[in-house]
Amino acid sequence: xxxxxxxxxxxxxxxxxxxxxxxxxxxxxxxxxxxxxxxxxxxxxxxxxxxxxxxxxxxxxxxxxxxxxxxxxxxxxxxxxxxxxxxxxxxxxxxxxxxxxxxxxxxxxxxxxxxxxxxxxxxxxxxxxxxxxxxxxxxxxxxxxxxxxxxxxxxxxxxxxxxxxxxxxxxxxxxxxxxxxxxxxxxxxxxxxxxxxxxxxxxxxxxxxxxxxxxxxxxxxxxxxxxxxxxxxxxxxxxxxxxxxxxxxxxxxxxxxxxxxxxxxxxxxxxx
Amino acid sequence: xxxxxxxxxxxxxxxxxxxxxxxxxxxxxxxxxxxxxxxxxxxxxxxxxxxxxxxxxxxxxxxxxxxxxxxxxxxxxxxxxxxxxxxxxxxxxxxxxxxxxxxxxxxxxxxxxxxxxxxxxxxxxxxxxxxxxxxxxxxxxxxxxxxxxxxxxxxxxxxxxxxxxxxxxxxxxxxxxxxxxxxxxxxxxxxxxxxxxxxxxxxxxxxxxxxxxxxxxxxxxxxxxxxxxxxxxxxxxxxxxxxxxxxxxxxxxxxxxxxxxxxxxxxxx
Ligand SMILES: Nc1ncnc2c1ncn2[C@@H]1O[C@H](COP(=O)(O)OP(=O)(O)O)[C@@H](O)[C@H]1O
Ligand SMILES: [Mg+2]
Numbered sequence: 001x002x003x004x005x006x007x008x009x010x011x012x013x014x015x016x017x018x019x020x021x022x023x024x025x026x027x028x029x030x031x032x033x034x035x036x037x038x039x040x041x042x043x044x045x046x047x048x049x050x051x052x053x054x055x056x057x058x059x060x061x062x063x064x065x066x067x068x069x070x071x072x073x074x075x076x077x078x079x080x081x082x083x084x085x086x087x088x089x090x091x092x093x094x095x096x097x098x099x100x101x102x103x104x105x106x107x108x109x110x111x112x113x114x115x116x117x118x119x120x121x122x123x124x125x126x127x128x129x130x131x132x133x134x135x136x137x138x139x140x141x142x143x144x145x146x147x148x149x150x151x152x153x154x155x156x157x158x159x160x161x162x163x164x165x166x167x168x169x170x171x172x173x174x175x176x177x178x179x180x181x182x183x184x185x186x187x188x189x190x191x192x193x194x195x196x197x198x199x200x201x202x203x204x205x206x207x208x209x210x211x212x213x214x215x216x217x218x219x220x221x222x223x224x225x226x227x228x229x230x231x232x233x234x235x236x237x238x239x240x241x242x243x244x245x246x247x248x249x250x251x252x253x254x255x256x257x258x259x260x261x262x263x264x265x266x267x268x269x270x271x272x
Numbered sequence: 273x274x275x276x277x278x279x280x281x282x283x284x285x286x287x288x289x290x291x292x293x294x295x296x297x298x299x300x301x302x303x304x305x306x307x308x309x310x311x312x313x314x315x316x317x318x319x320x321x322x323x324x325x326x327x328x329x330x331x332x333x334x335x336x337x338x339x340x341x342x343x344x345x346x347x348x349x350x351x352x353x354x355x356x357x358x359x360x361x362x363x364x365x366x367x368x369x370x371x372x373x374x375x376x377x378x379x380x381x382x383x384x385x386x387x388x389x390x391x392x393x394x395x396x397x398x399x400x401x402x403x404x405x406x407x408x409x410x411x412x413x414x415x416x417x418x419x420x421x422x423x424x425x426x427x428x429x430x431x432x433x434x435x436x437x438x439x440x441x442x443x444x445x446x447x448x449x450x451x452x453x454x455x456x457x458x459x460x461x462x463x464x465x466x467x468x469x470x471x472x473x474x475x476x477x478x479x480x481x482x483x484x485x486x487x488x489x490x491x492x493x494x495x496x497x498x499x500x501x502x503x504x505x506x507x508x509x510x511x512x513x514x515x516x517x518x519x520x521x522x523x524x525x526x527x528x529x530x531x532x533x534x535x536x537x538x539x540x541x
Contacts, residue, residue: 039362150381157372160364167324167352168375168428169344215408217363 010240018129019246023232025137026193029144030202031210031225033186035217036179038207039159043200045082045180048093050187050199052078052100057121058107067121068136071191074100075184083180124195124247126236137189144182148221151175156217193232194247201251205258206231212265231257274337276302276432276462277323281332284322291330292318294486300479302337302431305454305463307477309470314484316466317355320434323464324352336432348376351425351461355436356417359410366412366420367405370396373427388427395423399453415442418450432462439472451476 010016037046053075060070078096085092108118120128148155157165158175166172190199210223235250242249277300285291292315300306310316321327323334325341336346351373373395374388396402399419409417418438425433439447454463455476467473474480481487 041360153371153375153378153384154380156364156368157375160362160369161372163326164352164354164372164424165375166326167347167350168372169347170375171380211361211363215363215365215406216368220363 007237007241010237015127015129016236016240018131018134019126019236020233021134022126022129022137022193023236024229025134025141026189027206027225027229027232028141029137029186029189030228031206031223032144032148032221033183034203034207034228035210035221035224036155036159037183038204038211039217039220040179042183043204044090044093045079046183046187046203047200048082048097048100049075049078049184050191050196051098052096053184053188053191054121054196055100055103055107058104058111061113061117062107062111068188071121071188072185075188076181079180079184080177083177120195121191122195122197123245124191124193124198126193126246126250129192133192137192140185140189144186147178147182151178152218155179159217194250198247198251201254202228202232205254209258209261212261227257273301273303275299275335276304276337277464278335278338279323279332280334282319282322282329282334283331284318284327284329286318286327292485293322293483296332296483296487298481298487300462300464302462303458303460304479305458305477306465306479306481307470307473308464308466308481308483309473310468310483312468314468316468316483317436319483320352320436320464320466323434324350344376348428349431351428351430351433353418353421353425353433353435353438356414356421356440359417361410362408364409365406366396366401366409367392369409369420370405370424370427373424376428391427391429392423395426396420398426399423415446418442426457430461432464433457434464434466436466437468438465439467439469447472 011020037043053071056070056072056074056077057067058070059074060067078100081096082089082092154165154170154175157168157170158172158179162172165175186203187196187199190202194202206227207220207224209227210220214220214223231254232250235253236246238244238253239246239249277298279296279298282293282296283291284293296319308316308319318327322329323336323341325347334341336349339346341347370392371384371388374384374391377391378384378388393402393405396405399422401416401419401423404412404416404420409420412420422435422438425435439450442450451473454465457463465473465477470480
């Protein structure tokens with residue numbers, strides 16, 4: 001089967017070039033924000049935001065605005081609700097998760113949107129990435145890199161010891177808010193790549209693997225980005241060869257490496 | 273000598289209608305070395321948090337060297353060693369942690385300066401844990417973690433050092449060297465040490481205050497006898513939130529608790 005579709009040919013297609021570009025760009029945001037999501041033990045947050053933004057998608061289809069705008073609005077809105085809920089944030093996350101999906105389905109039904117559009121948001125549409133999608137991810141990367149470069153020590157301190165950060169005069173509320181907004185934008189962006197159902201995996205698994213091999217947050221971000229890029233590019237080409245949906249192949253590959261790493265980690269620690 | 277910490281009529285808690293601390297009056301003088309003792313749940317940690325400005329007083333007032341706690345400069349003058357909680361795996365090195373003690377001296381959108389790093393290194397050396405500076409916090413022993421947290425508190429060059437249960441997780445020998453270090457620091461720094469284990473501190477401190485929801489006693493106590501009088505009751509018998517539930521035989525001490533509610537129950541020598 002690979003014979004009829006040599007990998008090198010794939011790069012001749014514009015849609016494949018776009019897919020490669022967005023995979024690499026998405027990995028940067030994914031590695032950095034995924035690291036913060038993972039060390040703050042907030043993977044449910046990513047899932048919740050992604051599913052809540054489905055409501056925004058539905059609304060966008062219904063009132064005829066760009067779906068990305070609807071999704072982004074809902075994502076940021078739900079991130080801020082979760083942030084405000086604080087101690088009840090797990091309940092807030094669960095509620096937003098389900099409400100977003102339900103609202104989205106209702107809006108979409110009313111708007112009469114063709115279901116293929118829907119499927120592309122649920123399962124990703126890596127092979128139908130537009131130039132403006134790439135621009136969106138590029139801008140998001142720059143934003144995230146600037147924020148992390150300027151506020152790295154604050155993000156580290158607030159993630160590790162919020163109380164002590166507050167004592168040191170760090171604006172912890174602002175840092176957490178910024179984190180939630182960036183996480184929301186990243187979740188929306190990842191919907192384009194792997195689909196909303198798989199956003200959690202893409203955000204947390206590369207970071208979780210990276211966490212096993214490093215003891216600095218900075219290195220974890222770098223390693224998670226590299227891993228995310230490796231998984232999404234190899235998943236993309238594997239999907240091309242096997243003629244399977246790329247989002248799903250990327251996740252399967254990622255999960256395989258994750259479980260293998262856990263096994264290796266277990267064996268290593270048993271030997272010591 | 274000026275007061276370092278002054279607490280007047282402090283009441284504070286977490287849930288409305290359920291104050292954890294009631295009418296606390298306490299003055300800690302500069303260069304004092306005071307132990308705050310009391311049972312688990314008695315509100316010791318809460319008192320420290322109020323002093324640090326982490327929780328707002330419901331009633332009353334706290335001043336640090338004459339200034340209200342809220343100001344940033346005042347907070348920067350206090351070093352805090354929190355109660356050790358079982359650490360979760362987190363990608364943070366010992367050096368990273370100690371540098372957090374310098375956040376107040378730095379600012380947003382800035383990297384730690386050479387001065388920040390040398391302050392961190394100096395205090396890691398002082399606590400004898402400089403060889404661990406690149407190790408992940410998770411892999412340290414309880415005693416080592418405790419030293420790192422003290423180094424973090426000292427890195428900010430505080431005038432007042434507040435320690436919450438610092439000897440809970442270290443063996444006897446480590447405790448001895450730990451108290452020697454504190455005695456040394458005490459030459460230039462006011463020290464407030466919280467513990468529920470009176471036996472381990474009585475010989476090392478200058479003053480003792482006993483807190484169980486309210487200040488039971490506060491006074492200079494260097495002998496075992498004086499310690500017991502300062503409590504107003506045998507420590508073990510002060511049960512959670514109920515200072516009066518004291519076994520009959522100790523009725524005298526029971527009444528002395530009442531007498532000491534004003535917080536000035538100085539013990540005579
Ligand atoms: N964050 C909190 N929220 C609500 N109640 C708390 C909180 N922290 C402590 N408490 C309650 O306040 C009381 C005093 O706790 P604490 O100050 O930690 O005592 P200690 O340090 O003397 O053991 C306890 O009854 C505890 O349950
Ligand atoms: Mg405590």
